[in-house]
Amino acid sequence: MFAAPPEIGTKVFARLPDHLRVTKNAVVRYGHVRDSRLEGPSFDRDGNLWCVDIAYGRIFRISPDGEFTVVCQYDGNPNGLKIHADGRIFVADYKRGLMLLDPASGAIRPLLEFSPLERFRGLNDLIFARNGDLYMTDQGESGLQSATGCLYRLRATGQLDRVLDNIPSPNGLVLTPDERILYLAVTRGNCVWRVPLDFMDNGAVSRVGVFIQMSGGTGPDGMAMAEDGSLAVAHVGMGTVWLWNKLGEPIARIRSCAGLDTTNVAFGGPDRRSLFITESQTGQILRAELPVAGLALYSHR
Numbered sequence: 673m674f675a676a677p678p679e680i681g682t683k684v685f686a687r688l689p690d691h692l693r694v695t696k697n698a699v700v701r702y703g704h705v706r707d708s709r710l711e712g713p714s715f716d717r718d719g720n721l722w723c724v725d726i727a728y729g730r731i732f733r734i735s736p737d738g739e740f741t742v743v744c745q746y747d748g749n750p751n752g753l754k755i756h757a758d759g760r761i762f763v764a765d766y767k768r769g770l771m772l773l774d775p776a777s778g779a780i781r782p783l784l785e786f787s788p789l790e791r792f793r794g795l796n797d798l799i800f801a802r803n804g805d806l807y808m809t810d811q812g813e814s815g816l817q818s819a820t821g822c823l824y825r826l827r828a829t830g831q832l833d834r835v836l837d838n839i840p841s842p843n844g845l846v847l848t849p850d851e852r853i854l855y856l857a858v859t860r861g862n863c864v865w866r867v868p869l870d871f872m873d874n875g876a877v878s879r880v881g882v883f884i885q886m887s888g889g890t891g892p893d894g895m896a897m898a899e900d901g902s903l904a905v906a907h908v909g910m911g912t913v914w915l916w917n918k919l920g921e922p923i924a925r926i927r928s929c930a931g932l933d934t935t936n937v938a939f940g941g942p943d944r945r946s947l948f949i950t951e952s953q954t955g956q957i958l959r960a961e962l963p964v965a966g967l968a969l970y971s972h973r
Contacts, residue, residue: 677915677922680960682929685948686721686738688955699727710950711894712753712763712797713938713957716775717972721940721957722761723950724750731763731773731780734957744778752797752808752844752894755971764795764808770826787824788832797844797894797936800970801851804828807835809842815860816840823856823867835877836867844894844936848918849901849967855883857905859891864905884920894936896947898964904947906934913937913949915962924962930954939966 693707700706709727716722721734722743731744731753748771752764761773762783769785769792785791793812800806806826814821821839826832836842841860847869848855854867866883886892889909896904901918904926911928928934931953938948944966949958 674922677924680915680924680926680962682926682949682958682960684930684956685959686734686740686957688732688740692740692742693955694728701727708955709952710955710957711751711935711952713894713936713948713950714753714755714761714969714971715938715940716755716759719940721938721948722753722755722775723957724753724763726751726766731761733775738957743775744773744780746780748780751795754798754800754806754969756800757804757970757973759971762798762800762806764798766794766796766811769795770798770808784826784832787822787834793820793822796842799845799847799854801847802970802973804970807845807847807854809839809845809856811842811859814839814841823854835872836880839865841891843892844906846895846897846903848897849899855895855897855903857892857895859893859908862886862889862891864892864895864903884916886914889932893934894950896937896939897967898939898962899944899967900964902964904937904939904962906937906949908933908935908952910934911951913947913960915964926960926962928958930956930958934958944968 712724748768749766763771772783773780796809796811798808810822819840821842823836843859844857852870856865864884893906893908911932913926915924933952935952
């Protein structure tokens with residue numbers, strides 16, 4: 673449908689050191705032994721990159737020079753991670769629900785374990801709006817065989833709304849600069865949905881559609897929004913992050929210099945023109961220099 677876009681290369685920014693890689697009683701995933709599974713990158717105001725290890729319940733802080741520190745390890749499966757404007761760290765945990773981490777002490781506790789009617793199926797990712805509302809995906813084991821994934825909004829007031837409940841594997845999510853549209857990665861459908869928030873009525877949405885249809889790999893995972901409305905989409909299983917303009921046209925392919933499991937992305941660097949990519953297959957953080965600047969998140973407003 674489109675001509676192949678130009679490619680942008682990546683370099684290794686940081687590698688999970690050997691002493692932090694789990695080899696004894698390691699998790700086996702899809703027939704492969706996994707010594708880690710990195711996800712959920714987010715920057716704090718001091719320039720540290722935070723990420724999670726889904727497989728072993730760890731949360732890392734990575735210094736600007738690439739040094740890993742284990743801030744927290746607990747009985748859970750942390751996945752998405754976002755930082756509040758007040759510095760608190762919110763974690764979408766597949767096993768435990770929505771967790772709250774104190775970055776200073778490393779203490780973590782459950783904040784929300786239930787949806788209005790039942791336990792979450794398995795939270796995946798999250799994003800803050802400018803007013804402090806928190807959108808989060810509840811993926812569980814949903815897919816084309818069972819389109820039961822949900823999109824929730826936790827209002828700053830504490831009210832929880834179920835926005836959508838018919839999604840085959842909801843994953844990463846971002847808001848456009850004007851916050852009128854939420855883009856939602858639907859992994860097992862291999863596409864990105866457009867969720868118009870300006871049509872919301874009492875917490876419900878209408879006119880949801882497909883913004884980008886992808887092919888190959890496993891599907892879209894984490895995403896990040898640029899200031900100009902461009903969208904960076906991590907295509908897990910393809911070793912690629914695609915950069916799409918606000919019309920949905922591919923403008924760059926950012927190719928992994930390591931493995932194929934490009935799971936999530938975050939803009940960083942002094943001008944937010946560097947894209948940091950969690951590459952879960954090899955336990956590394958990759959970096960690419962982009963022609964667009966990332967949108968400032970709630971943590972930096």
